[in-house]
Amino acid sequence: MIVMTTEAKYLKDYQTPDFFIPETELFFNLDDEHTLVRSKLQMKRNGEHTRGLVLDCQVKQVLRVLINGNQTDFNVEQEQLKIDVDLAEFELEIEVTVDPINNTALEGLYKSAGVFCTQCEAESFRRITPYLDRPDVLSVFTVTIFADAELYPHMLSNGNLIDSGLVTEDDDSNKQLRWVKWRDPHPKPSYLFALVAGDFDLLTDTFVTQSGRTVDLELFVDKGNLHLGHHAMASLVKSMAWDEQRYGLEYDLDKYMVVAVDFFNMGAMENKGLNVFNSKYVLADLNTATDIDYHGIEAVIGHEYFHNWTGNRVTCRDWFQLSLKEGLTVFRDQQFSADMGSEVIERISHANVMRTMQFAEDSGPMAHPIRPEKVIEMNNFYTVTVYDKGAEVIRMMHSLLGESGFRAGMDLYFKRHDGNAVTCDDFVSAMADANNKDLTQFQNWYSQAGTPSVVVSEKQTDTALELTLSQSLPTRPAAEQNKPLVIPVKYELLANSDGRSLERGTVIFDKTEQMFTFNCSEPVTLVLFENFSAPVKVQRTLTQEQLIHIVKYASDAFCRWDSMQSLWLQQINGASDTILDKSRQGLIEVIEYVLNNDDIETSIKAELLTIPSYTSIAETFDVINPSHILKVKAEITQQIIESLFETINALVQNLTNIEDGYIQSSVAQRRLKHILLTYLSHSKNSDVERLIRQVYLDSTNMTEKVSALESARVYSVALLDDLLKDMDTQFTDNVLVFDKMTSAVARIPHAEVYGKMALWAEHKLFSDKNPNRVRSLFGAFIMNNPEQFHDESGKGYQFLADFLKKMDKLNPQLASRMISPLLSWQRYEPARKDLMKQQLTQLSKLELSKDLYEKVSSALG
Ligand code: 0A1
Ligand code: ZN
Numbered sequence: 001m002i003v004m005t006t007e008a009k010y011l012k013d014y015q016t017p018d019f020f021i022p023e024t025e026l027f028f029n030l031d032d033e034h035t036l037v038r039s040k041l042q043m044k045r046n047g048e049h050t051r052g053l054v055l056d057c058q059v060k061q062v063l064r065v066l067i068n069g070n071q072t073d074f075n076v077e078q079e080q081l082k083i084d085v086d087l088a089e090f091e092l093e094i095e096v097t098v099d100p101i102n103n104t105a106l107e108g109l110y111k112s113a114g115v116f117c118t119q120c121e122a123e124s125f126r127r128i129t130p131y132l133d134r135p136d137v138l139s140v141f142t143v144t145i146f147a148d149a150e151l152y153p154h155m156l157s158n159g160n161l162i163d164s165g166l167v168t169e170d171d172d173s174n175k176q177l178r179w180v181k182w183r184d185p186h187p188k189p190s191y192l193f194a195l196v197a198g199d200f201d202l203l204t205d206t207f208v209t210q211s212g213r214t215v216d217l218e219l220f221v222d223k224g225n226l227h228l229g230h231h232a233m234a235s236l237v238k239s240m241a242w243d244e245q246r247y248g249l250e251y252d253l254d255k256y257m258v259v260a261v262d263f264f265n266m267g268a269m270e271n272k273g274l275n276v277f278n279s280k281y282v283l284a285d286l287n288t289a290t291d292i293d294y295h296g297i298e299a300v301i302g303h304e305y306f307h308n309w310t311g312n313r314v315t316c317r318d319w320f321q322l323s324l325k326e327g328l329t330v331f332r333d334q335q336f337s338a339d340m341g342s343e344v345i346e347r348i349s350h351a352n353v354m355r356t357m358q359f360a361e362d363s364g365p366m367a368h369p370i371r372p373e374k375v376i377e378m379n380n381f382y383t384v385t386v387y388d389k390g391a392e393v394i395r396m397m398h399s400l401l402g403e404s405g406f407r408a409g410m411d412l413y414f415k416r417h418d419g420n421a422v423t424c425d426d427f428v429s430a431m432a433d434a435n436n437k438d439l440t441q442f443q444n445w446y447s448q449a450g451t452p453s454v455v456v457s458e459k460q461t462d463t464a465l466e467l468t469l470s471q472s473l474p475t476r477p478a479a480e481q482n483k484p485l486v487i488p489v490k491y492e493l494l495a496n497s498d499g500r501s502l503e504r505g506t507v508i509f510d511k512t513e514q515m516f517t518f519n520c521s522e523p524v525t526l527v528l529f530e531n532f533s534a535p536v537k538v539q540r541t542l543t544q545e546q547l548i549h550i551v552k553y554a555s556d557a558f559c560r561w562d563s564m565q566s567l568w569l570q571q572i573n574g575a576s577d578t579i580l581d582k583s584r585q586g587l588i589e590v591i592e593y594v595l596n597n598d599d600i601e602t603s604i605k606a607e608l609l610t611i612p613s614y615t616s617i618a619e620t621f622d623v624i625n626p627s628h629i630l631k632v633k634a635e636i637t638q639q640i641i642e643s644l645f646e647t648i649n650a651l652v653q654n655l656t657n658i659e660d661g662y663i664q665s666s667v668a669q670r671r672l673k674h675i676l677l678t679y680l681s682h683s684k685n686s687d688v689e690r691l692i693r694q695v696y697l698d699s700t701n702m703t704e705k706v707s708a709l710e711s712a713r714v715y716s717v718a719l720l721d722d723l724l725k726d727m728d729t730q731f732t733d734n735v736l737v738f739d740k741m742t743s744a745v746a747r748i749p750h751a752e753v754y755g756k757m758a759l760w761a762e763h764k765l766f767s768d769k770n771p772n773r774v775r776s777l778f779g780a781f782i783m784n785n786p787e788q789f790h791d792e793s794g795k796g797y798q799f800l801a802d803f804l805k806k807m808d809k810l811n812p813q814l815a816s817r818m819i820s821p822l823l824s825w826q827r828y829e830p831a832r833k834d835l836m837k838q839q840l841t842q843l844s845k846l847e848l849s850k851d852l853y854e855k856v857s858s859a860l861g
Helices: 230-245 291-304 319-339 342-364 386-417 424-433 441-447 544-551 557-573 581-596 602-609 616-619 625-653 664-680 686-698 703-715 717-732 734-744 752-763 773-786 795-810 811-818 830-844 850-861
Strands: 019-029 035-045 054-055 061-065 076-077 082-085 089-098 108-112 113-120 139-148 154-157 160-168 176-189 197-199 200-208 214-222 255-261 274-278 451-459 464-472 489-495 501-509 515-521 524-529 538-539
Touching: 054 076, 054 664, 061 082, 113 255, 113 274, 139 154, 139 197, 139 795, 154 176, 154 464, 200 230, 200 342, 214 230, 214 274, 230 255, 230 291, 274 291, 291 703, 319 342, 319 386, 342 386, 342 557, 342 602, 342 616, 386 424, 386 441, 386 489, 424 441, 451 524, 464 489, 464 524, 489 544, 501 515, 524 544, 524 773, 544 557, 544 581, 557 581, 557 616, 581 602, 581 625, 602 664, 616 625, 625 664, 625 686, 664 686, 664 703, 686 703, 686 717, 703 717, 703 734, 717 734, 717 830, 734 752, 752 773, 773 795, 773 811, 795 811, 795 830, 795 850, 811 850, 830 850
Parallel strands: 019 139, 214 255, 255 274, 451 538
Antiparallel strands: 019 035, 035 089, 054 082, 061 089, 076 082, 108 113, 113 197, 139 176, 154 197, 160 176, 200 214, 451 464, 464 515, 489 501, 489 524
16 A cells, blocks of 8 residues: 655755756656656765665656666655665666556656656656656756657657667567657756657747747647647747747747647646647637637747746746746736737736635635645645736736836846746845845735735825725734735826826835825825736725726726626625615616727726626625525626616627637627627527527637527526537537537536536546546536535535545546635535535545645645
8 A cells, every 4th residue: 555645844844955966867668557767867965964865756666776887775665765875976777667548647657548748747757757856956858768659650858859760679579669869958857857759740830039049849739630739839939929029038949849638637837848738728720719718828828938937947946936937927928918918808807816716715724825835735736826826926026116127137037047946035036136125025925825905994185185004914823923015006096076087106005004195186086906906805995986986987997897896796795785776776877888888998898797706706705605696696687687688689789790710809899799698698588599599500610609608508408408419519529619518518507407417427528537528517517606516405515525536536636626615615604614514524534635635634624
């Protein structure tokens, strides 16, 4: 039996490695069940100590260990390979076997859909070969791969292909093996190692860098999918040009390879020179991909490319520093997406991620600072906190320093740390030093968990507006006294008389309580946190009239959208005290105003009209009662549709013949049409059924097809079934379209969803070993079907727990990511709280993976 260590590691215990590995040579004999991996490592003792060598080791079997060519004793226990050695420098050779075909966890070396593929971040290189598997050990890798020439015409690893040849197997088979040898001249940590072998179609292009070097771009996709790679390739070229232009950063190898694979736990991975992508973030054409898919591909291609500097050239000293590369790279990919499309739409979407997923994480048992201090399973820390809140923290630094100050900080960061493994403190120091600024207090953002709450009070005199802000963080038992954060507050003053903009600017709020005075001689409405200038919860009481004033006049479109959301929330939060009809009428009127206002840009109009999601509403309650939220939300939607049916219907009719293609103007029109259709789908009017069918049939793109599907799901299950049947025959064998269908099924808001899910899980395209399939069907149910998941019977919770029991055995990382809605159990009203806790308790009695164990035990702890 494998003994699993569930002990936590602490940031405070960091120690430099005992040895370095300047050179790493690897030899792979690829085989389904018995891949032979031989490593030859040049080892160098770090300092004067006499400690033996301890390598991280999670391989199937260690065959032999040699030091300077002589076989030596070794000992494997508790995922460590120990070797007694006192030499200062030596050559270490290790031979092991691994079992790729049975690796359903998709960590380390695995084979699925006929392709050998690796995923090493964070700590899975040790599943391939014993190693000092930590990011501060950087090595130059040379990799030789032997495999069947016919089955694996493409054998890839990092860097440059330096040699290749053919050998004939010396058994009776006479099979021809091909071998290839790759060398990556840039020293890198083991987590950036990659190997891929398979039969692919290859799309090529070139990019000429700013200094005039030609880089070969190679995109590998499944046979027959070449036509689906063009958007990804174009996005790569745009990313390369953007990073040169915005940050002066040029690519540093002669070849940049991207491989799309069907089995992948995450979005993609930035392995040096050889990115491995979930095919969902590569493959697209108009018939099969939605605008959201197109956007996602551009963003993820950008993200992985930008890692080449923020992550690979400068990497993390230890995994507690993950946000050093992730927060920064997310910030960079957000800037890129904004430059390619619309800044405000990006901002709205990121604020939504923060307010729903990140705030929820911050208030749950797994809350952690963007630089965590304690970790059991590192995979559990690839979180919205480290990534997205991390990016918000970088963005605040950008606000404090300005574009040119931020750029100066980045330049200094690369000048100081290129080629090194460093810490978040090193990053902040570069920013501070380049700008001659003290960022000591700002660093509290790195060490304090939880969402800051900002309470706003304001008083207007004849000559001034006095604004008092106070900040606090949720206190946790173990946390020391929280220190005040540096919060940039972007604001605007609007004249109440006619909405004129009187003043815009930024104040820095860095005390527990602070007063700001704005001179003004007429009554004003204050707009706060423009562009979501800080990731905080704002506690402010605004009247409906004030909110409407902001919707109409604020310069910042983000705040206009935000006020629109607040108008909805006012209705739902206050609903227990009988809501005045007049106030509901106010919301309906402002919706009508937006619908009929031709001066509002289409993309913004779509956002202003978007009904807040269940999750974003739930997050604003101290005690969550799903039934209440869903009921009031449905009531309001009904009232809107009763009052505005004709107006909305007329607008939808106008949105026909939208030009196909991923063009911003068309994207905006399709989005608006979708939002309007969503309203209509809440009506029982039979014209709506006809309209939904029409949209489905007339559409020549996947965005509108999915929009019709979504509306059908709300309108009636019979209509949904009809459309799905057609789609299933039209797109046979297309797994990415299949995922869109199952997501719609999983969100049927009635009890029949269980039967339907079971049916679709039997479909020939479904496989519980494929994370995309699992997430689309079961993930959609868990995350986006509040009606059924939170049904008061507790059936939804039971369903999730049963699912997790099975999934944990196949793919712990996937199981662990899908438990999140149960973790927030303490936030719910007593009956649901109890039901959720029961499921967690059941789970805690099982033998769980480290991944699930850490979450379940902290949830109950
Ligand atoms: N570094 C990648 C994300 C990633 C993280 C972990 C993985 O497996 C455990 C895979 C990918 C990124 O930020 O894109
Ligand atoms: Zn990343």
